[in-house]
Amino acid sequence: MSGNTDRADSGGTAARAVRGWGIGQGESQAARLRRRFPTYRSLQQRTSWRVPRFAYDFVAGGVGDGAPNVAHNRAAMDAVQIVPRYGVDVSRVETGVTLFGRDYAMPVGVAPMGNTGLVWPRADAILAAAAQKARIPYVSSTVANFSIEELARIAPDVFWFQLYGLPDDNHRLSFDLIARAERAGAHALLLTVDVPVRQKRVHDIANGLSVPFRLRPRTLLDIATSPRWAIEVLRHGQPRFANFRKYLGEDASTADLAAFAYSKMTSGLTWEVMARIRDAWPRALILKGPLHPEDAERAIALGFDGLLVTNHGGRQLDAAPASIDALPAIVAQARGRATVLLDGSVRSGLDVARALALGAAGTLAGRAFLWSVGALGEAGGDHATASFREEIATVFAQIGARSVEEARRATVLHPNAMAIGPAPATAPPRLEPVAAD
Numbered sequence: 001m002s003g004n005t006d007r008a009d010s011g012g013t014a015a016r017a018v019r020g021w022g023i024g025q026g027e028s029q030a031a032r033l034r035r036r037f038p039t040y041r042s043l044q045q046r047t048s049w050r051v052p053r054f055a056y057d058f059v060a061g062g063v064g065d066g067a068p069n070v071a072h073n074r075a076a077m078d079a080v081q082i083v084p085r086y087g088v089d090v091s092r093v094e095t096g097v098t099l100f101g102r103d104y105a106m107p108v109g110v111a112p113m114g115n116t117g118l119v120w121p122r123a124d125a126i127l128a129a130a131a132q133k134a135r136i137p138y139v140s141s142t143v144a145n146f147s148i149e150e151l152a153r154i155a156p157d158v159f160w161f162q163l164y165g166l167p168d169d170n171h172r173l174s175f176d177l178i179a180r181a182e183r184a185g186a187h188a189l190l191l192t193v194d195v196p197v198r199q200k201r202v203h204d205i206a207n208g209l210s211v212p213f214r215l216r217p218r219t220l221l222d223i224a225t226s227p228r229w230a231i232e233v234l235r236h237g238q239p240r241f242a243n244f245r246k247y248l249g250e251d252a253s254t255a256d257l258a259a260f261a262y263s264k265m266t267s268g269l270t271w272e273v274m275a276r277i278r279d280a281w282p283r284a285l286i287l288k289g290p291l292h293p294e295d296a297e298r299a300i301a302l303g304f305d306g307l308l309v310t311n312h313g314g315r316q317l318d319a320a321p322a323s324i325d326a327l328p329a330i331v332a333q334a335r336g337r338a339t340v341l342l343d344g345s346v347r348s349g350l351d352v353a354r355a356l357a358l359g360a361a362g363t364l365a366g367r368a369f370l371w372s373v374g375a376l377g378e379a380g381g382d383h384a385t386a387s388f389r390e391e392i393a394t395v396f397a398q399i400g401a402r403s404v405e406e407a408r409r410a411t412v413l414h415p416n417a418m419a420i421g422p423a424p425a426t427a428p429p430r431l432e433p434v435a436a437d
């Protein structure tokens with residue numbers, strides 16, 4: 001494996017991408033990991049036996065029995081076909097992209113995920129460091145286990161912040177979190193609107209999931225069969241909602257912070273509140289959750305810069321359309337007036353290419369990154385970014401695309417595209433020009 005593939009560059013040759021699979025090379029540790037854990041599934045499986053059941057289900061699960069919306073996202077993604085073009089010189093493939101005026105090395109970033117420390121202690125910090133190294137967006141959650149300030153220090157060049165509404169006292173805390181994100185240098189703010197109420201997640205209820213852990217016999221058994229995880233948790237302590245320490249005091253217990261989060265965080269992100277946030281936030285503002293073109297239009301009219309098409313990874317409304325199926329209708333509605341991103345079952349470079357071919361300017365992934373950390377601990381962040389880098393370069397070459405811009409013009413078959421809103425344009429709007437490095 002060439003050491004070059006670990007560099008945070010945005011270009012690469014198809015040959016170099018193939019070397020990444022460890023074929024015929026003296027192996028580095030990174031290459032060995034890529035050979036042993038080449039897929040999302042292999043990382044998910046390893047996590048499933050390394051971490052307690054309640055932590056695994058918290059990530060894998062959706063809402064109702066069998067997590068139907070998670071499965072729906074996957075089936076919809078698999079149904080998207082790209083018609084490859086050949087005869088193109090793909091000896092050099094660029095994966096770089098400019099989003100909201102900043103250059104990133106790949107059109108995939110880390111989606112905001114709360115309480116990732118349940119899966120592996122320090123997961124937020126591991127992923128932030130990997131994103132900074134790979135120069136891809138890192139989105140920190142309101143309910144992360146590291147604070148805005150800590151994560152911004154780890155990932156200063158790629159740091160974005162996601163907000164859930166805290167409506168008490170006319171959104172005093174929402175605006176304080178926004179001010180903290182601005183001071184910390186966040187390049188973009190995402191407003192999550194697809195959690196209007198807390199949903200009933202049946203697996204979490206069945207597992208008795210709570211923060212801090214309630215030590216029932218079954219939880220204890222779960223923990224006892226995950227010794228490596230238990231040692232890490234003993235070393236680092238139980239995960240806490242770090243952003244709220246400022247409001248409860250540095251010594252606030254895990255239980256106090258959790259009680260605070262559950263009582264204060266009840267969304268309340270109405271269009272009126274979002275208009276106030278638009279006035280207060282000077283940088284890129286992204287709506288996380290529009291699935292209906294009319295919501296996209298409303299956000300554009302309010303001055304949002306970006307739209308992240310998502311159904312929260314199948315974790316909110318089991319009847320929601322798959323995000324990839326909603327994507328073309330939102331792209332068509334936006335008509336280039338806002339940058340459209342996608343998340344939901346982005347597991348590999350191929351899924352990134354599918355989203356680009358359907359008009360997205362970039363993607364985020366949640367579980368693909370978190371399984372990697374659950375499976376490999378500290379090495380998991382770099383492993384995930386390296387896998388995406390290799391896979392994106394490989395699939396671009398396979399479909400005859402030498403850049404993100406060309407991948408967005410690929411011919412695509414999409415049998416389940418959502419049929420509301422304006423007809424999709426024949427070609428997606430151009431991206432911002434990529435500034436020369």
Ligand SMILES: Cc1cc2nc3c(=O)[nH]c(=O)nc-3n(C[C@H](O)[C@H](O)[C@H](O)COP(=O)(O)O)c2cc1C
Nearest residue numbers: 111112113114141192312313343344345365366367
């Ligand atoms: C464990 C977990 C925690 C999440 N926490 C948040 C959160 O705090 N805020 C948010 O806006 N979205 C949250 N999400 C949703 C992700 O941002 C993203 O929309 C989703 O994970 C994408 O789907 P994927 O996991 O299939 O890539 C969470 C997702 C997971 C898996």
